[in-house]
Amino acid sequence: MSNPIVEAVQKHPAPEGLQYTYGTAGFRTKADVLDSVLTRVGLVAALRSRSLKGKWIGVMITASHNPPEDNGVKLVEPLGNMLQEEWEVLSTEMANKANGDEVFKFYQDIASKYKIDLEAPARVVVARDTRASGARLLGCVQDGLKAAGAEVKDYGFLTTPQLHYMVRCLNTEGTKDAYGTPTEKGYYEKFGAAFKTALKGRKPSGSLTVDCANGVGGPKLVELIKHLPPKEEALEIHVVNDNVIKPESLNVDCGADFVKTNQRAPPSSKTGPGDRCCSLDGDADRVVFYFKDSSNVFRLLDGDRIATLVASFLGDQVRLAGLADTIRIGVVQTAYANGAATQYVEQHLKLKVDCTPTGVKHLHHAAEKLDIGVYFEANGHGTVIFSNDTLEQIAKYEPKNPGQAEALSVLRACIDLINQSVGDALSDMLLVEVVLAHKSWGPQEWLSTYTDLPNRLLKVLVKDRTIFKTTDAERKLTSPEGLQKQIDAEVSKVRQGRSFARASGTEDAVRVYAEAATKAEAEDLARKVSELVK
Numbered sequence: 001m002s003n004p005i006v007e008a009v010q011k012h013p014a015p016e017g018l019q020y021t022y023g024t025a026g027f028r029t030k031a032d033v034l035d036s037v038l039t040r041v042g043l044v045a046a047l048r049s050r051s052l053k054g055k056w057i058g059v060m061i062t063a064s065h066n067p068p069e070d071n072g073v074k075l076v077e078p079l080g081n082m083l084q085e086e087w088e089v090l091s092t093e094m095a096n097k098a099n100g101d102e103v104f105k106f107y108q109d110i111a112s113k114y115k116i117d118l119e120a121p122a123r124v125v126v127a128r129d130t131r132a133s134g135a136r137l138l139g140c141v142q143d144g145l146k147a148a149g150a151e152v153k154d155y156g157f158l159t160t161p162q163l164h165y166m167v168r169c170l171n172t173e174g175t176k177d178a179y180g181t182p183t184e185k186g187y188y189e190k191f192g193a194a195f196k197t198a199l200k201g202r203k204p205s206g207s208l209t210v211d212c213a214n215g216v217g218g219p220k221l222v223e224l225i226k227h228l229p230p231k232e233e234a235l236e237i238h239v240v241n242d243n244v245i246k247p248e249s250l251n252v253d254c255g256a257d258f259v260k261t262n263q264r265a266p267p268s269s270k271t272g273p274g275d276r277c278c279s280l281d282g283d284a285d286r287v288v289f290y291f292k293d294s295s296n297v298f299r300l301l302d303g304d305r306i307a308t309l310v311a312s313f314l315g316d317q318v319r320l321a322g323l324a325d326t327i328r329i330g331v332v333q334t335a336y337a338n339g340a341a342t343q344y345v346e347q348h349l350k351l352k353v354d355c356t357p358t359g360v361k362h363l364h365h366a367a368e369k370l371d372i373g374v375y376f377e378a379n380g381h382g383t384v385i386f387s388n389d390t391l392e393q394i395a396k397y398e399p400k401n402p403g404q405a406e407a408l409s410v411l412r413a414c415i416d417l418i419n420q421s422v423g424d425a426l427s428d429m430l431l432v433e434v435v436l437a438h439k440s441w442g443p444q445e446w447l448s449t450y451t452d453l454p455n456r457l458l459k460v461l462v463k464d465r466t467i468f469k470t471t472d473a474e475r476k477l478t479s480p481e482g483l484q485k486q487i488d489a490e491v492s493k494v495r496q497g498r499s500f501a502r503a504s505g506t507e508d509a510v511r512v513y514a515e516a517a518t519k520a521e522a523e524d525l526a527r528k529v530s531e532l533v534k
């Protein structure tokens with residue numbers, strides 16, 4: 001008798017000699033070696049859904065800021081969170097099974113280990129970014145899902161955060177935690193209305209130019225704009241780099257990663273001094289802002305800046321609402337946050353800072369422990385999450401005067417404006433605009449809050465990056481032995497020095513970060529530490 005799972009797997013055989021790993025960004029590599037992985041991910045998604053009594057599980061096909069020839073896939077948990085770690089391990093194992101029979105055996109092993117009823121309903125939602133390989137890889141996932149007997153909802157093209165939003169909406173529909181209508185229109189209406197309310201009639205100054213990395217964020221932003229208040233009353237947005245007809249232009253000389261890594265605007269940028277700009281990445285889950293100052297010098301306002309801006313604003317609103325005694329705000333960063341940002345939050349905003357290892361899931365978990373957790377990676381991944389208690393307090397609080405009422409209304413609109421399921425470039429972008437409008441700030445005022453320490457991030461190619469083991473939120477090496485001591489010695493030679501080395505989770509390299517009082521010292525420190533790592 002034929003077995004549909006074995007057949008689906010044999011239809012997409014695994015290339016020989018390749019090892020796949022479900023890492024911080026899911027599976028991600030060259031698109032032409034991913035077919036087998038996608039089919040197996042379909043099987044895992046169906047199992048995961050069944051293990052959660054048929055809750056909707058998300059499958060997002062994207063390689064974010066990677067070059068056009070890459071692709072990848074991530075699984076999304078029912079409330080829009082990243083996949084549970086145990087299931088990352090299962091996914092890795094599944095992806096590396098040799099053939100259909102082995103896959104089928106492992107599929108059954110998982111079912112028996114987790115007491116999964118293979119006849120129970122499985123529900124999976126899928127979406128993809130605009131990469132040329134996306135359609136083919138979608139077919140591979142579909143084959144896996146069909147073989148496993150899952151019910152499938154295909155949303156076509158979505159940004160990664162939109163897919164997370166759909167998953168959360170579908171799983172909360174009709175409950176007291178209902179998150180929204182699980183349609184694209186529902187997404188635009190929810191965030192558009194919240195933006196309007198949060199602005200409280202204020203009009204952001206000037207305009208905002210949005211570089212969409214020639215990715216899926218482009219057409220989705222164009223749709224979102226239709227649901228925002230008219231530009232005469234609110235924000236004027238110029239959409240650039242939104243060419244998805246030419247997928248080979250994705251992330252090329254544009255997008256958040258280009259801007260953050262090169263510390264310069266996309267070469268095609270035509271904006272003048274003082275003009276606000278931002279760049280999304282290829283799947284629109286990252287955003288960074290920037291502008292040219294009056295001397296035409298490029299100025300970056302990255303994830304650290306978004307975190308400090310938003311934390312300071314939410315702190316003000318909580319205080320104005322009369323809730324400062326019961327609601328505590330905290331900021332979660334990684335070791336890549338600029339030392340000046342950390343100092344600003346602790347000493348100027350007087351808020352607690354937690355540091356976690358790299359990767360959004362670590363930041364998210366730490367932020368979940370706070371009443372209001374603001375978390376951003378320096379590269380622009382991030383969001384704000386509110387604990388259930390805090391949400392309840394803000395919903396129920398009776399304002400004592402008009403000032404409190406106004407702040408409460410702003411807070412409530414911000415809660416709706418912030419995508420609680422995952423960091424969302426479109427939602428984060430609107431939030432920044434709301435804060436700037438409330439503060440009557442342009443980018444220069446935002447930049448002036450503190451001065452970044454000069455810093456340098458280098459990628460070092462090594463023979464075996466797995467020997468680099470860290471502790472203290474990746475800030476200290478425990479292996480290779482003795483290396484940390486040597487790094488410490490170099491750090492002590494420069495003023496305000498800080499440096500660390502860690503193995504990348506997404507590339508075959510070690511990253512070295514260094515900062516110091518001057519650019520020359522930071523560069524020098526980064527170079528010296530790189531030499532030690534080699």
Ligand code: NG1
Pocket residue numbers: 024025336358359360377379381503504505506507511
């Ligand atoms: P790795 O390659 O582990 O450093 C990179 C980014 C992370 C995160 C992941 C993708 C830096 C220094 N690292 O991780 O912040 O965005 O990719 O999830 O930017």
Ligand code: ZN
Pocket residue numbers: 064065160281282283284285286
């Ligand atoms: Zn991304």
